[in-house]
Structures are given as structure tokens and as C-alpha cells.
Amino acid sequence: MTEPLLPAWSEPFAGEGSGLLRSVRVDAIGREWAWGGSTGAGVTVAIIDSGLERQHQALHGRVVESVAVEMLDGEPKVVPDDAGDLFGHGTACGGIILGLAPDVELVSVRVLGADLRGKGAAFLAGLEWAVERGVQVANLSLSSKSAALFPAFHEVVDQAYFRGTALVSAANNVTGASYPSLFASVFSVAAHAVADPWRIYYNPAPPVEFGAWGVDVPIAWKDGGSTVATGNSFAAPHIAGLVALIVSKHPGLSPFELKAVLAAVADNPRS
Amino acid sequence: MASDHDELTAAFHLLREAARRSAVARQLQGDVEQALLRSIVEATATLFDAEAASIAIFEREPDRLEFRVAAGAQGAAAVGLSVPPSQGIVGYVFSTGQALALSDVLADPRFDRRTAERTGYVPRSIAAVPLIDGQHPVGVLQVLDKRGSATFSLRDMELLGAFAAQAAAAINATRVQRDTSRLLREVFRELGDVELDEAAVESLVSAATADLDRDEEAPFWRLVDQVSQLNGMTDRELTLVSDILEVVGRHATRPGRRG
Numbered sequence: 001m002t003e004p005l006l007p008a009w010s011e012p013f014a015g016e017g018s019g020l021l022r023s024v025r026v027d028a029i030g031r032e033w034a035w036g037g038s039t040g041a042g043v044t045v046a047i048i049d050s051g052l053e054r055q056h057q058a059l060h061g062r063v064v065e066s067v068a069v070e071m072l073d074g075e076p077k078v079v080p081d082d083a084g085d086l087f088g089h090g091t092a093c094g095g096i097i098l099g100l101a102p103d104v105e106l107v108s109v110r111v112l113g114a115d116l117r118g119k120g121a122a123f124l125a126g127l128e129w130a131v132e133r134g135v136q137v138a139n140l141s142l143s144s145k146s147a148a149l150f151p152a153f154h155e156v157v158d159q160a161y162f163r164g165t166a167l168v169s170a171a172n173n174v175t176g177a178s179y180p181s182l183f184a185s186v187f188s189v190a191a192h193a194v195a196d197p198w199r200i201y202y203n204p205a206p207p208v209e210f211g212a213w214g215v216d217v218p219i220a221w222k223d224g225g226s227t228v229a230t231g232n233s234f235a236a237p238h239i240a241g242l243v244a245l246i247v248s249k250h251p252g253l254s255p256f257e258l259k260a261v262l263a264a265v266a267d268n269p270r271s
Numbered sequence: 272m273a274s275d276h277d278e279l280t281a282a283f284h285l286l287r288e289a290a291r292r293s294a295v296a297r298q299l300q301g302d303v304e305q306a307l308l309r310s311i312v313e314a315t316a317t318l319f320d321a322e323a324a325s326i327a328i329f330e331r332e333p334d335r336l337e338f339r340v341a342a343g344a345q346g347a348a349a350v351g352l353s354v355p356p357s358q359g360i361v362g363y364v365f366s367t368g369q370a371l372a373l374s375d376v377l378a379d380p381r382f383d384r385r386t387a388e389r390t391g392y393v394p395r396s397i398a399a400v401p402l403i404d405g406q407h408p409v410g411v412l413q414v415l416d417k418r419g420s421a422t423f424s425l426r427d428m429e430l431l432g433a434f435a436a437q438a439a440a441a442i443n444a445t446r447v448q449r450d451t452s453r454l455l456r457e458v459f460r461e462l463g464d465v466e467l468d469e470a471a472v473e474s475l476v477s478a479a480t481a482d483l484d485r486d487e488e489a490p491f492w493r494l495v496d497q498v499s500q501l502n503g504m505t506d507r508e509l510t511l512v513s514d515i516l517e518v519v520g521r522h523a524t525r526p527g528r529r530g
Contacts, residue, residue: 006432010425050363087363089371112366114357142367145406173370173432174403193425216374216422230398230423231371 009171013192013211017201020268029264035245040101043244046130046138049090052108058095058220068110069122076125088222093237095220100241120144131160139240140169141233143181153179161185170236171208182207191235202266212238307441309340316343322416345392361411364399372398372423398423400431402439
């Protein structure tokens with residue numbers, strides 16, 4: 001068997017999840033139990049991305065802190081940030097999360113910028129900072145392919161797992177490994193095309209474990225704007241938002257318990 | 272000591288051989304990268320039935336994404352333009368390695384309208400995927416305005432990813448050629464000035480020759496060797512060979528007159 005040219009992570013979620021039939025009964029937990037009545041209050045979500053536009057109406061004043069990673073003499077340093085959102089992407093993710101969990105608090109960890117073009121070290125430092133800060137959920141719409149950073153990413157992702165921080169990571173449709181999106185303990189997410197922010201799928205054939213809406217998603221964008229976007233990076237914040245709702249209602253659930261709850265309430269067809 | 276010296280000399284000759292081959296290959300093949308990338312954007316534009324498709328490659332000093340090739344009715348004007356990697360949709364895709372598509376780009380205030388206007392074409396939708404060479408992003412493939420649809424589907428994104436993988440492979444293949452000659456120049460300079468121990472020379476040799484085609488029987492390498500042997504010829508002899516090749520070349524492009 002030859003390797004496919006590219007991982008088609010969204011493939012299992014096509015056609016309303018018809019290929020995801022589950023016979024294992026894990027649906028004793030329902031959505032009402034999972035997040036009924038929850039607004040995400042008391043939960044802090046880190047957006048590790050291009051920054052957040054605090055004044056954007058989609059973020060309705062929920063940004064409580066903004067930091068950026070700067071590279072000083074080759075060493076990453078986390079500093080307070082007032083640059084807003086350089087691309088609009090972080091704001092888009094924040095908006096999606098608040099659309100599901102309107103009362104979460106958002107922390108912006110900007111790891112992209114003029115001097116940071118996709119530097120794995122900056123991304124790693126931002127992730128470490130977020131875990132140290134004790135956020136309950138972090139949304140990661142980027143990942144690194146640097147093999148040299150594998151051990152460091154592995155360490156911080158384990159640290160997050162043991163501390164109970166849910167790392168929600170957009171799957172990356174490129175060949176080869178990417179960190180941390182394909183680590184076992186993160187919530188790895190690819191896009192499905194059903195226009196429903198509440199529709200999620202559990203994929204029993206990892207590495208990508210969850211499917212959420214990521215096609216033609218109306219999103220907030222830079223300079224108070226909005227647009228329509230497609231990509232796995234818009235699917236991930238839907239899962240992050242749902243995780244925030246569950247954590248808000250059931251504080252103390254560990255990442256594997258949160259995954260089990262998501263799998264239980266997923267829209268997979270049941271036999 | 273004599274054998275050390277012999278081995279160094281042998282290594283030196285091997286490196287010279289590699290450098291010669293690399294230089295001649297570059298000379299003979301022309302700008303392969305450009306040709307391959309152009310064929311990829313042309314295929315992309317055709318398959319997507321898009322107004323334009325283009326590839327931007329990352330270049331340093333200053334850091335920028337330079338549009339190298341384009342296809343489609345609205346593509347041509349983008350060639351030669353550069354955008355900073357910290358800006359725009361193309362910059363985001365390059366910086367994060369995340370593929371994405373935006374529609375109603377016109378309504379998106381963050382869309383880099385100035386760049387679009389310089390090309391004389393402002394798109395309504397854009398899909399962009401990163402070109403990843405091994406562990407590193409090297410550029411971005413983008414498609415503007417699919418004619419049949421206002422937005423891009425998951426299938427579109429996956430297809431575009433497959434084209435991007437091809438483009439990255441093309442860039443990688445030609446970069447090996449460029450890097451080889453750069454490495455060899457370094458090595459020659461070092462060998463001339465300082466003494467290297469055997470292991471260092473050995474590792475340099477293997478690094479320099481690892482990616483070279485060793486198939487001596489391949490017609491291409493036979494031709495390279497033959498052409499490279501012309502080095503010692505006089506100008507008059509070279510002109511003669513050049514005339515002969517020109518006739519052969521003309522013949523090859525006019526199949527109707529063959530025979």
C-alpha cells in the first residue's frame with residue numbers, strides 16, 4: 001500500500017459522518033448533562049495565534065489579557081502586547097468560541113508577527129506560557145514541523161495534559177508529522193462541511209479525533225470586519241468552545257474525560 | 272601521512288567532479304524550478320476553472336513572499352510582486368502552515384487590497400495552501416475566484432494541497448542542485464586554507480555527493496560529461512559544436528521536417 005500524497009483528515013467527516021457509524025454505546029451522557037445551561041463562565045481560553053482585536057464586537061469585551069512572544073537574541077520572551085490582531089485569524093477563532101460559550105474569558109497569546117514568521121520556538125514559548133498561566137482551554141490553529149522541537153513540544157503537551165489543560169489543535173493537511181496537532185493528548189480537529197456550530201463528530205480512527213464545522217464559516221476578521229472562511233483552523237475553535245462549556249459546568253474534568261464526553265455527545269450515526 | 276594526502280587529493284577531485292556536474296547540469300537544464308512551478312499553476316488554474324493561480328516563494332533580505340509564477344486570465348500581473356510574510360492571507364498561510372480559504376474577500380478589510388490593485392485584479396474569493404519543504408515552509412500556492420462557485424470546498428482544499436506538495440517537491444529538487452554548488456564552494460575555500468582531518472573531509476564529501484545522480488549510464492549524464500569535456504576546446508571548435516547543437520535543436524522542435 002502506498003502512502004497518500006496528503007492526509008485527508010476531513011474525509012471521515014464528509015457526507016454527514018456516514019462513515020463514522022458507532023456500535024460502541026458511549027452515549028449515556030447527553031448534551032443536556034454535558035453543557036446544558038452553561039455559558040462558559042469561569043473558564044479562561046487562550047488563543048495562541050495572530051493576536052486578538054480587543055475592540056471587535058464579536059469579542060464583546062471578553063479579552064482579559066494579551067501577550068506576545070518576542071525573539072530577543074534568539075531567545076523567546078513573553079511580553080505584554082497591544083498590537084491587536086495582525087492578520088484577523090486570532091479574532092476569528094475568539095469569535096467562534098464566544099459564539100458557543102459567550103461568557104469565557106479570552107487570553108491572547110500572539111506568536112505570529114513580523115519577526116516571528118512561523119518560528120516554532122516562539123509558538124512553543126507561547127504554549128508554555130499559556131499552560132503555566134493555568135488556562136483551562138487553549139486553541140491552537142497552528143503547529144510546527146520542526147523535528148528539533150519534538151521533545152520540547154512533547155514535554156509541554158504532557159505538562160498540559162497532567163495539569164488538566166485541554167489543548168485544541170487544528171489538524172494540518174500537509175505530509176509528515178506536525179506538532180503538537182498529532183500528539184495523542186491534544187484535541188485534534190479537522191473540518192466538516194455541515195453549517196452547524198454544534199455539530200461535531202468523533203473519529204475513532206485517529207490521529208485526528210474530532211470533526212467540527214470548518215467550511216464557509218462566517219467569522220470575525222481584522223479591523224472590526226467579518227468574512228466567510230474555510231479551513232481546519234476554523235473547526236478547532238468550535239471544539240474549544242464546546243470544551244469550555246463542559247469545563248464551566250463540570251470543573252475538574254481531565255482532558256481524557258472531556259474527550260470521552262465529546263465522543264458521547266457527538267453526532268456520529270449510532271447503530 | 273602519504274595515504275592521508277592521497278585520500279585528501281582523491282576527495283578534492285571527487286568534490287571538483289561533483290561541482291562540475293552540478294554546474295553543467297544547471298547550465299543544461301535551465302531554470303527547471305520556474306518551468307515546473309509554471310506547469311503546476313497552469314494545471315491548478317485549469318482544474319479549478321479559476322481566474323488566477325499563483326505561487327509565492329519566500330526570499331530573504333528583506334523577508335518577503337515573491338510571486339514567482341502565475342496562470343489564468345487574471346494571473347499574469349501578479350508575477351514579480353512581493354508581500355511581507357507578516358501580512359495578508361498569503362502571509363498567514365506561510366507563517367502558520369495552515370491552509371485556508373476566504374470568500375467575499377472584497378468585504379474583508381484586511382485583505383491586502385493594495386497588492387491586489389497593483390495587479391489590476393481584486394478577487395472575490397481566495398484559497399491558499401502552504402508549500403512545505405520537509406520541515407520548512409518555502410512558499411504559498413493560491414487560487415483566486417473559482418468560476419463555478421463562490422467558495423472553496425474541503426475537496427478543493429485537499430486537491431490544492433496535492434498541487435502544493437508537487438510544487439514543494441519541485442522547489443526541493445532544484446534547491447538541492449543550488450545548495451550543492453554553494454556547499455562545494457565553501458569546501459574548496461576551506462581546503463585551500465586550512466588542514467582538515469580525514470573525518471571532516473569524508474563527511475563533507477558525502478554531504479556534497481549524497482544527492483547527486485550516480486547513474487553514469489543515464490543519457491543525460493553522458494551528455495553532461497560530453498559537454499563538460501568541451502572545456503579545453505578553442506573558441507573556433509566551440510563555435511562549431513554550438514552550430515551543430517543548434518541544428519540538432521532546431522530539428523528536434525520541428526518534427527515535421529525530420530528525416
